[in-house]
Each structure stands twice: as C-alpha cells, then as structure tokens.
Amino acid sequence: MVSQTDSVTKESVIVVMDANRNKGMADALDWALKHVVRPKDIVSAVGVLDDIGKKNSSCFPINIGISMSGIWEKLEFSSGHAEMNPRELGEEIERKREQYQANLQPFYRQCKRNEVKLEVKLAAGICPTEITLQEARNANTRWIVLDRHLQKYKMFIYGHVECNVAVMKGKDVATLMPSRAPKPDYSSSSCERADAETYPENQPLNDQKNGNPNVVEEGESSIPPPSHCPSWYPLQWRAGYPREFSLSEIEVITNGFADIIYEYEKVKVYEGVLQNTPVTVKSFEEDEQFWSMLTILSRVRHCNIMNIVGYCCTGTNRLVIFDYPCLANVAMNLQCDTAAGNLPWRARWYTAIEIGGSLRYLHEECPDGPIVHQSVCSINIVYLDGYSAMLCNFIAAKWLTEDTPCNGNSTVKCPKPEEDNRLSVDVHDYGLLLVELITGKALPLLESGSLTQAMDPRLTDKDDDSRVVNYMARAALLCLKNDADSRFSISEVLAVVRGDQRAII
Numbered sequence: 001m002v003s004q005t006d007s008v009t010k011e012s013v014i015v016v017m018d019a020n021r022n023k024g025m026a027d028a029l030d031w032a033l034k035h036v037v038r039p040k041d042i043v044s045a046v047g048v049l050d051d052i053g054k055k056n057s058s059c060f061p062i063n064i065g066i067s068m069s070g071i072w073e074k075l076e077f078s079s080g081h082a083e084m085n086p087r088e089l090g091e092e093i094e095r096k097r098e099q100y101q102a103n104l105q106p107f108y109r110q111c112k113r114n115e116v117k118l119e120v121k122l123a124a125g126i127c128p129t130e131i132t133l134q135e136a137r138n139a140n141t142r143w144i145v146l147d148r149h150l151q152k153y154k155m156f157i158y159g160h161v162e163c164n165v166a167v168m169k170g171k172d173v174a175t176l177m178p179s180r181a182p183k184p185d186y187s188s189s190s191c192e193r194a195d196a197e198t199y200p201e202n203q204p205l206n207d208q209k210n211g212n213p214n215v216v217e218e219g220e221s222s223i224p225p226p227s228h229c230p231s232w233y234p235l236q237w238r239a240g241y242p243r244e245f246s247l248s249e250i251e252v253i254t255n256g257f258a259d260i261i262y263e264y265e266k267v268k269v270y271e272g273v274l275q276n277t278p279v280t281v282k283s284f285e286e287d288e289q290f291w292s293m294l295t296i297l298s299r300v301r302h303c304n305i306m307n308i309v310g311y312c313c314t315g316t317n318r319l320v321i322f323d324y325p326c327l328a329n330v331a332m333n334l335q336c337d338t339a340a341g342n343l344p345w346r347a348r349w350y351t352a353i354e355i356g357g358s359l360r361y362l363h364e365e366c367p368d369g370p371i372v373h374q375s376v377c378s379i380n381i382v383y384l385d386g387y388s389a390m391l392c393n394f395i396a397a398k399w400l401t402e403d404t405p406c407n408g409n410s411t412v413k414c415p416k417p418e419e420d421n422r423l424s425v426d427v428h429d430y431g432l433l434l435v436e437l438i439t440g441k442a443l444p445l446l447e448s449g450s451l452t453q454a455m456d457p458r459l460t461d462k463d464d465d466s467r468v469v470n471y472m473a474r475a476a477l478l479c480l481k482n483d484a485d486s487r488f489s490i491s492e493v494l495a496v497v498r499g500d501q502r503a504i505i
Contacts, residue, residue: 010117012042012139016132018149019047019100019122025147026103028168032145033107035174036166039115041142044135045107047100048150049093049124093124129153129160133338136161145174152261152271155278159327159383160339234323234384235277236307242298245310250319254281265289265395271324278324279309283317290318293394299368304358306382306392325382325390330433334378334440340458345465347387348437349497352472354389355381356494359430362397363423363490369401372422376429378436398422427490431479434472434497471499 013036015029029045037043104120111118123131128150136144141163146154148168158165158177165177235241251257253272261269266285273279284290290313297308312319330351333339343351355376362371373391380393400422440456455469475496478488 009140010040010042011038011142012044013037013143013145014044014046014132014135014139014141015145016046016048016128016150017147019049019096021149022099022103024171025100026107027171028145028147029104029107031166031168031172031174032143033110033114033116034172036143036145036164037114037116042117042119042139043111044139045104045118045120046131046135047120047122048126048128048131049096049122050126050128093122096124097122127336129156129332130336130338132157133160133336136163137338151259155324155326156328156332156339159385160342235274235279235309236323237303241310242308243310245312245319245321247312247314247317247319250281250312250321253279253321257281257283267395272321274309274321278326280322280324282320282322284320285318287318289395290320293397294320296371296394296397296399300362300366300371302358302361304354304388304390305361306390322392323384325392326385327383327387329379330381330383330389330436331378333383334436334456337458340440340456343387344459345469349468349472350387351381351389352434352437352475352497353494355391355433356430356490356497358391359426359490360494363426369399370423371397371399373397373426374422376426376433378433381433423490424487427479427488427493430490430493431476434476434479438469438472438476467499471497 013032015032017025017028019025025047029043032043100122101120104118108118108120121135132144132146132153135141141161143164143166144157144161145166146157146168148170151167154165154167154177162179164179166174167177168174245253250272253274254270255272257270259271261271261280263269266289268283270281270283271278272281294308294311297305300307306322306325309321309323311321327333328339333343359373359376362373364370373394374396375393376391380391382390382392384390435454438456439454440458459465475493478493478496
C-alpha cells in the first residue's frame with residue numbers, strides 16, 4: 001500500500017461483492033487492500049444479496065448494528081416475499097451474515113494493523129447499483145472495486161460516479177476505469193442545446209480522443225477522460241462507420257464471446273471493446289429479425305437514434321455491433337433513487353424533446369417513407385456519455401411503405417397497414433414515456449389537476465422547472481387521449497413538449 005499524509009477529510013474505497021458466493025468472494029477486497037487502499041482510508045466492504053427479499057413497493061429497511069469485530073450490516077427486505085415467510089427469510093439472512101462475517105474476519109485484522117478503517121455491510125434485496133451509488137454519495141470516494149460477478153453493472157455505475165472504478169477479471173487481475181470529468185450542468189443558463197434537436201447530420205466526427213471511454217487494464221498507461229458534453233460523438237458517428245466486420249474481428253472485440261450480458265427474444269448480447277471504446281454485440285438467431293432491423297438502421301440517420309457501428313453476416317452468424325449505453329436506460333435510471341436524483345426536471349425535459357425528435361424523424365422525415373418503432377418505452381431509451389438520449393431496439397420496427405424489403409436478400413415486401421393507426425401506437429407510447437419521466441414510475445393515466453401529486457417526489461420543484469413539467473404533462477394528455485376523432489401527430493405533440501406558443505392544445 002502507498003503511504004499518504006493524513007488529511008482532514010478521509011477518503012474511502014468501496015468494495016462491492018456478491019455475498020451469495022463463498023469461494024473467491026473476497027478477491028475484490030484482497031485486491032483493493034493490495035493496490036488502491038492507503039493508510040487512514042475508510043474501506044466499505046459491501047456484500048450484496050440481491051436475490052433475497054427483492055426490493056419492491058412494499059419493502060422496508062432494517063438497520064442492525066452488530067457490536068462484534070467492527071462488523072455492521074444494513075438489511076432491506078420485502079414484507080411480502082413470495083418464496084418464504086418472514087421467519088425463514090430472517091434465518092436465511094442470518095446464515096448469510098455469519099458466512100459473510102467469517103470470510104471477512106481476517107481482513108478486519110489486517111486493516112487494523114495498517115491503520116485502515118474497515119466498515120462491513122450486508123445489503124439484502126437491494127440492487128447492486130443502488131447500494132453502490134448510495135455508498136459513493138455518502139462518502140469521499142476515491143475508488144469503487146467490483147466483484148467480477150457484478151461486472152454487468154460496471155458501465156451504469158461508472159457513468160454515475162466521478163471516482164475511479166476497478167472491475168475484477170480474476171484473482172489479482174482487474175480492469176481499471178479512471179475517474180471521469182464532472183457531469184453536465186442542467187441549469188437553464190447552460191442548456192440552450194434543447195433548442196437544437198439534432199446535431200449536424202452527415203458530418204461524422206473523426207475524433208478518437210473524444211470517443212475514448214477510459215477503460216485500461218492494470219499496468220497500462222492511463223488515458224485522458226472523455227468530456228461530458230453534447231458534442232461527444234459515439235463510434236456510430238465517426239468516419240468509417242458503420243462498416244462490415246469479419247467474424248474474426250468480432251471474436252477479438254468480444255474476447256471470444258466471453259462476456260454475455262443478457263438474452264432476450266432469441267437475441268444474445270455480448271460485451272466488447274472496439275478501439276478502446278465499449279460496445280455491445282447482438283447475435284440474432286432469426287434471419288428475418290436480423291435483416292429487418294439491419295435494413296431499417298442502414299437507412300436512418302439521426303443523432304437520437306442508436307444506430308449500428310457495424311455488422312457481420314457469415315454462414316449462420318448474424319451479428320450487429322452497437323455503442324455501449326454507458327449510462328443505461330431511462331427505466332434503470334428512474335428505478336435507482338440515486339440515479340433518478342441525477343436526472344433533474346430539465347434533463348428529463350431534454351430527454352422528452354430528443355426522443356420526440358427521433359420519432360418525428362421516423363414518422364415524417366425518413367427519405368424512404370415513414371417508420372413505426374412499435375416499442376417506445378423507457379427500457380428502449382438509453383443514455384450515452386453526456387446524457388444524450390437515444391432510441392434503440394428496432395427489432396419490432398416496420399416500414400409503412402409497400403416497396404421496402406424486409407430481408408436484405410429477399411424480395412418479400414413488408415405489409416402496408418393503415419399509417420395513421422400504426423403511427424398512433426408510437427404517439428401513445430410516447431405519452432406513457434412522458435408520464436414516467438414526470439412521475440418517476442409507470443402510471444396508466446395522468447389526469448389534469450393532479451400534476452403536483454404525481455410529480456416525482458425525489459426531485460425538488462423549482463418555479464422554472466414546473467413550467468417544463470407542465471409542458472410534458474399537457475403533451476402526455478394529448479397522446480393518451482389520441483383516439484380516432486382527435487388524433488395528433490408526433491410533430492404536434494412535440495410542439496407542446498417544447499412549449500411552442502403555436503402548438504395545438
């Protein structure tokens with residue numbers, strides 16, 4: 001460990017581990033004590049039991065201090081757990097606590113010898129991202145170290161903190177992610193960009209430095225952090241992209257398809273790195289699904305649409321590369337109290353404007369005719385660096401023109417439904433998104449007059465902010481009452497969101 005002169009404000013190192021495991025569970029703590037912890041530091045060792053007592057609307061916190069070897073635990077569990085009664089749940093947590101305490105006991109003695117304060121906490125039923133951000137917010141954090149079994153949360157956590165992050169890859173081996181620049185300012189004086197719905201199109205920025213995500217292996221030289229500003233361009237907008245990739249190139253990008261993030265609808269999603277930039281690689285099982293999405297995304301170009309970085313079509317392989325959504329999706333940000341607090345009203349308003357702009361492009365501005373997305377929701381809207389909102393997941397999207405092929409190698413033509421009915425699906429879903437941005441959760445309907453009670457209580461209401469929230473609420477009502485007799489286009493709704501005085505109310 002590196003020595004350091006005592007300072008008035010002690011710094012902390014947060015180590016987050018999967019407490020469900022026994023073997024190798026403390027590798028992250030062992031690595032942190034060897035490489036990043038300094039004398040006088042505070043080390044917060046957080047064990048996560050996120051599969052016990054899942055947190056939901058009926059959960060309540062229980063904080064218990066254990067006056068034994070300096071061990072402290074923080075438990076939060078549901079009062080309505082479906083798999084076991086409260087007594088069985090308590091006994092299970094107690095068994096996990098004893099096991100966790102036994103595994104970390106040697107480290108407590110080691111920290112005491114080295115003048116390091118060790119705080120051990122056990123979090124049951126809390127999402128790892130929530131507890132990590134909460135701990136980081138309450139401490140002067142210099143490093144966050146994640147267990148390798150929690151690596152799927154690394155980009156979300158990294159995007160919401162300003163400290164260094166390390167992710168374990170194996171015993172004594174970690175991926176280092178140096179601290180980032182401060183988050184963007186969403187004050188009214190610094191956010192004039194809301195009036196510009198799109199960045200300059202057809203002008204990709206060939207700037208390697210701005211696109212660098214700062215991911216380095218231990219022992220490599222540090223890379224300057226990217227700026228958190230709207231001018232940052234992801235890989236999809238740089239010169240030379242999108243392009244076709246060979247299977248061998250994608251194997252290198254994904255480290256032999258080693259890190260799978262999740263699976264859904266016969267699609268596997270892998271994590272990878274391209275030009276020192278994190279990416280995701282989607283592998284499709286169904287040919288038609290692959291060609292339909294690829295055909296659409298190859299013909300659209302908008303700064304708030306998550307486009308492709310590249311693709312691979314060889315043999316039975318159907319692969320598409322996307323930029324990694326560093327700050328996760330809107331739903332995940334709203335579910336996490338800490339992350340939701342980092343999305344003030346003006347930021348949510350910008351999200352509404354940006355996604356509304358992307359839908360207007362799909363419905364009214366595509367050169368080859370209108371496109372209906374059919375899956376507009378908070379899960380399918382992601383944030384890239386700088387909190388730029390991007391509409392993604394075009395698996396269900398359809399052209400509303402008769403002559404656009406569904407398959408790149410086929411003459412099969414897409415069906416031609418009634419355009420108004422199909423486009424109104426997106427408008428209605430956009431209204432639900434507006435409600436979720438206002439309330440912080442999904443609700444079936446936002447009635448006029450109930451705005452104050454419905455607003456997300458985690459945010460402070462300011463006079464200037466109430467104006468933009470009112471814009472979103474009025475637009476949401478138009479979308480959700482969008483029946484055959486009073487159907488509004490996305491342009492008309494977007495004008496209301498923007499507060500255009502000429503908007504139809």
